[in-house]
Amino acid sequence: METRIEEHPILGKQETGRLVTFYHDGKALQGYEGEPIAAALKAAGVMVHRYTKKEHKPRGIFCAIGRCTDCVMIVDGKPNVRTCVTPLKEGMKVQTQYGVSAEPEK
Amino acid sequence: MKRYDLIIVGAGPSGLSAGIEAAKKGLKVVVFDENAKPGGQLFKQIHKFFGSKEHKAKIRGFRIGEELLQEANDAGVEVVLNATVTGMYQDKEIIVRISDEMHHYKGDAIIIATGASENMVTFPGWTLPGVIGAGAAQTMMNLHGVKPGNKILMLGSGNVGLVVSFQLMQCGCDVVALVDAAPKVGGYGVHAAKVARTGVPFYLSHTIVKAEGEDHVTGVTIAEVDEKFQFIPGTEKHFDVDTICLAVGLSPMSQLLKMAGCVMEDNPKKGGQVPICDEYGETSIPGVFVAGDVSGIEEASSAMIEGRIAGVAAAKYLGYMDETELKGKVTELEHALESLRQGMFAPKNRGKAIEETEEGIAISKNLLKHGFVADDEIERFPGVTHKAGIHPVMECTQNIPCNPCQDACPKHCIKIGEKITSLPAVDESVDCIGCGMCVASCSGQAIFLVDETYEEGYATVTLPYEFLPLPEKGEKGTALDRSGKEVCEAEIVDIKTSKAFDKTNLLTMKVPADMVMKARFYKRA
8 A cells, every 4th residue: 555645635745855765674665865764664664673682572663753762773884773863865775673783683 | 162142952832932032132042952853843733723813723733833933033043953952950051962972052041942752651562563652653644744554543532642643534544443541532522523523433441452463563452441440351342453553641851950950840730740930931940941841731832822931031031121021021921821721621620520611511421432522412502503594503512722713704603702712602693604714714623514404305514624535526425424424425516625724625515404413524435
């Protein structure tokens, strides 16, 4: 099902940035430049942003305003980036975070 | 260390309002905000605001935000974004994180306008992706143009839960149920009614047992609770949903004030830990003021007025105006603030069981239990009258501070009077011209135009409609009653859109005459 709101009864048509390619765990996805990484992932159907360190439980968007840190991921090699308040750039490499690393613990 | 006359923390409705007033008096003002854009939560509010005409009622929140930014810009308020204030110390020193650096600032006065954060509740599965805050839903759909989910269950029947449920439907989501552990709807009845009539079932005295799913939410189970909020076995109900939205209240973000040593109190009527402050918002530390939700949870309308009061009070504190000028400026603002704090939902009435309106009319019990006024209750309210020809029916049944309908009617056939919380009544000596201005002006979408004698055996109902796609003239669909139940066939005989209606479309549907007091929503075939 379409996740982007094409036309809104009050807000009209959404103004968007340029459509750019970024990478989620190596897979090429598209999103709008300048929108939060989390919005682009949500629109692409990605729900899980990370797994917790001790219990390996999935986490995704929760507050969407940079408070709760549930949505942190590894962005261009840097861990703990709050994807809900970090603008998307062309070519960004976004990785699921396992604990504090990019690799699931064995 | 950089010095300012006045440092404001938070560029939301109260912080910006404070900055405007202070800058107008010549103070050197800076506003720090941790977000990338100013305006706080105003730009996520797409509904028309309540209140008085003089204080921006019936204007949509994001438009108020645009006006406020313009005013701040004109007044020369400096706003620093992506700047998180992480500490406030003695002598009004603060530390601000800007990108990866910490900066020191000193203010001769400080206004804390940090707002509030959302409360949460825990249940098995609450950490699953797909369980989100209501604020997150608003952020995603109204700022970023992304649907928060497809099938959604809302927990919380306060104004946030009700308003966000409606907004979710406006962007095309399916709200499968509205759930609250409390036995009564917490928010405005009109907000509940506009959700209920689209067919969303309300489950009061119910809460979430568990969220289901492995990697993300795939379903939810709710159950009824007793007076002690314990689950009643055998009352479980399951819904297939991909999203669970939590709207369970707000708490003041008062940490900076506590850290600086302000005298605090725990006040449930204000939403939690708040500083003790005087009528100008001045805390126990002279020159440190508060405004907006951080000093007690209310609406953006009151936050803006509190901000203006704190702004002029800070100017007075620093000697930019005298006592007389302060009194002159504050008196009118305080009067406006007081009028917003009247009625059934006033802070002082939180937690009280109100049985009747100020007019002495029994409150609709069904509205509180199921989200809509029952057929056998609606006739007792003063906005509901009958006459031949077209006329307004105002299903406004609770005393809330709001009066734009009174001025919307060019014929002056709607009367609220001096007291802003009074229920609107119809002046039956004046003939309604059917212009629909009242329908579009009602922030609660509670006004309908009815023509009980439209044609032999048929009547028309004109209703506010803020969904897409718009029905077409001549199309046939189904009329829903206040509970959202399908009651009869309906034909769209007119659709009015106008700049003056501000995106509220007026649908006129033809229904069998005996359905005129039941049919309140239109569902496309």
